[in-house]
Structures are given as structure tokens and as C-alpha cells.
Amino acid sequence: MSDVTVIGLGPMGSALARAFLRNGSRVTVWNRTSERAEALVREGAIFEPSAASAASASPIVIVCVANYEISRSIVRTEEVAAALAGRILVELSTGSPQDARESEEWAGLHGVDYLDGAILATPPQIGMPETPIFVSGSEAAFRRSEPTLKILAGNLLYMGESVGSASAWDLAALSTLFGAVFGFLHGARILESEGHRVDAFGSMIAEISPVLGQMIKHEGEVIQNGTYGNPQSSVKTCMGTAELWVRQAREARINSDFPDFTRRLLAQATQAGYENEELAAVIKVLREDRLR
Numbered sequence: 001m002s003d004v005t006v007i008g009l010g011p012m013g014s015a016l017a018r019a020f021l022r023n024g025s026r027v028t029v030w031n032r033t034s035e036r037a038e039a040l041v042r043e044g045a046i047f048e049p050s051a052a053s054a055a056s057a058s059p060i061v062i063v064c065v066a067n068y069e070i071s072r073s074i075v076r077t078e079e080v081a082a083a084l085a086g087r088i089l090v091e092l093s094t095g096s097p098q099d100a101r102e103s104e105e106w107a108g109l110h111g112v113d114y115l116d117g118a119i120l121a122t123p124p125q126i127g128m129p130e131t132p133i134f135v136s137g138s139e140a141a142f143r144r145s146e147p148t149l150k151i152l153a154g155n156l157l158y159m160g161e162s163v164g165s166a167s168a169w170d171l172a173a174l175s176t177l178f179g180a181v182f183g184f185l186h187g188a189r190i191l192e193s194e195g196h197r198v199d200a201f202g203s204m205i206a207e208i209s210p211v212l213g214q215m216i217k218h219e220g221e222v223i224q225n226g227t228y229g230n231p232q233s234s235v236k237t238c239m240g241t242a243e244l245w246v247r248q249a250r251e252a253r254i255n256s257d258f259p260d261f262t263r264r265l266l267a268q269a270t271q272a273g274y275e276n277e278e279l280a281a282v283i284k285v286l287r288e289d290r291l292r
Contacts, residue, residue, distance in 0.1 A: 007029075085111040090115045126152055
């Protein structure tokens with residue numbers, strides 16, 4: 001019997017399988033197109049001709065495909081469901097907390113121990129000590145599979161038994177990342193408009209990232225505690241920055257989508273009476289939008 005099965009051999013699934021192989025694990029793989037398995041087989045993996053036989057080959061089965069719709073089309077056949085009974089199924093495909101809850105319910109009905117996971121990394125980062133993977137679901141199943149999953153990510157984060165937690169934390173982290181990247185891209189256009197190097201800008205942001213992280217940590221504490229008064233950086237002050245972004249974009253004739261978006265949110269917070277509160281008070285506007 002193999003130590004682990006990996007179903008789905010796209011760039012990420014292949015990276016998972018290779019991490020296990022580098023660790024000396026016995027790895028079974030399966031993909032809808034067998035050609036993607038050829039290189040892994042040469043590296044020592046065992047290819048099974050069907051998803052059911054691959055699932056039955058190991059006590060831990062990892063599915064990593066593009067989305068849950070594809071995963072369901074593979075896993076929720078009569079043959080694969082039967083093969084998974086009594087095993088741990090770790091879903092590492094991309095989905096929402098609701099996808100995770102529905103998958104856990106299906107797994108429970110078929111005698112499958114289910115864990116939902118989310119990889120906050122790119123394929124080349126798999127297997128590194130600092131790489132994070134969020135996991136949620138049955139704690140007993142997590143403890144049994146933890147040594148195996150730690151091969152993939154030294155920074156393996158168990159988020160609790162509420163199975164949607166891994167996806168929620170992943171989406172929240174990606175929201176932060178994408179917000180930062182979009183801000184960086186607008187910053188790059190500011191510097192380009194003044195003839196500065198963008199790679200130097202990227203290096204500078206990397207160097208000051210701990211300071212930026214402390215700012216975000218503070219905003220999180222403000223929201224959790226509801227302490228928006230005595231701001232370190234008020235909505236009014238940040239509105240001035242957004243207005244300056246917009247003016248610079250107009251003067252330099254560069255795209256203003258990012259500053260326009262920021263100014264619009266800050267304007268809503270100001271109109272709601274939060275201008276003298278901490279920047280984090282903008283979340284009150286976002287909460288109101290949710291209720292409409």
C-alpha cells in the first residue's frame with residue numbers, strides 16, 4: 001500500500017506528489033489524462049488506471065483539481081466513494097466555505113473522514129518550511145494525517161473542526177494579498193510616471209513589510225475590540241491621501257481605478273460620520289453593504 005494518493009496532476013497536484021517523492025514517501029497518483037503522470041512515474045510514483053483504484057491504494061487521499069465541481073465529478077461516483085470508505089480524504093481544490101460543508105456532509109454519508117484544506121502558496125513553494133496550508137475538519141483525522149501533510153507545508157495551520165474555516169482564512173488572506181498587489185501596481189504606475197525603477201520599489205516594500213504587517217495587525221485589533229476612537233490614522237487623514245492619489249493620477253495621466261475605489265469607500269465612511277475614527281471604521285460601511 002502507498003503512503004498517500006494524489007488525485008489531480010496539474011501544476012499544484014504535481015508539486016504535491018513531487019514533495020512526497022522527495023521525502024521518500026510511497027506515492028500513488030491519478031489524473032484524467034494519464035500523460036501528466038508519466039514524469040512522476042519516472043520519478044518513482046505509481047500510476048493507477050482509475051480514480052477508484054488510486055483511492056483504494058492509500059490511507060490518505062489528496063484531491064487537488066481546479067475546483068470542487070471537477071472534484072465532485074471524480075470523487076462522487078459509486079466506485080470512488082466505495083474506495084474512499086474508511087480513508088481520510090483531504091480536499092485541496094479551490095472552493096468556498098459552503099463547498100467544504102457540502103463535501104463534509106457527503107463524506108459523512110459515505111464513511112469517509114474528511115478534511116478541507118487551502119494552499120496559500122505557489123507550486124514551487126510546496127515542501128518549504130515556511131509554506132502555509134490551512135486545514136479544517138475532524139481533529140482526529142487531522143492528527144492522523146498531520147505528519148503526511150507537514151511534508152507539503154512546514155507551516156501547516158489547523159483551523160479547527162468547523163470545516164469551512166480553512167477556506168474562509170484562505171480567502172481572507174488572499175483578499176489581503178490581492179489588495180496589496182493592486183495597491184503595489186498602482187504605486188508602480190506612480191513611480192513609472194516619474195521615471196523611477198519598479199524593481200527597487202518591490203525591494204523596498206519587501207524590506208518594510210514587517211512594519212506594514214504591524215499596521216494591519218493593529219487594524220484587526222481595533223475591529224475585534226470595537227475601539228475606533230483615538231485613531232493612529234483616521235478616516236479623514238486617509239481621505240486626504242486618497243484625494244492626493246486621484247490628483248496625481250490626473251496630473252500624470254495614469255489609470256485612477258485604484259485611488260477612485262479607495263476614495264469612494266472613504267467617502268462613504270465620512271458620510272456615515274466615521275471621519276474622526278480609525279481607518280478600520282470603514283468595515284462598518286462594508287457591514288452595511290452586506291445587509292442591503
